[in-house]
Amino acid sequence: IYRGFGLKAKTRKVVHPVLLIWGDQDAALGKELAELAKGGATDITVAMIPGASHWVNQDEPEKVHEQMEKFLMQNQ
Helix, strand or coil, rough: CCCCCCCCCCCCCCCCCCCEEEEECCCCCHHHHHHHHHHHCCCEEEEECCCCCCHHHHHHHHHHHHHHHHHHCCCC
16 A cells, blocks of 8 residues: 555555565564555565565575565466
8 A cells, every 4th residue: 555645545455476575674664564565465475584684685685586486486
């Protein structure tokens, strides 16, 4: 649900499989926001990457790749 820039909140949920990759050491966006994101989709997988910051793909590229590959293989 997007509420920024004065736009009205969308009430529809994403109905396709979604992978959300999150660093558990993200100082900008806390882990609780990843859990809240689950409300925006009917089928969401949250992959919490230990030790990664807000820049999870730069901190742990191998782990991000593993999570993406696993998700794509499960959702072909």
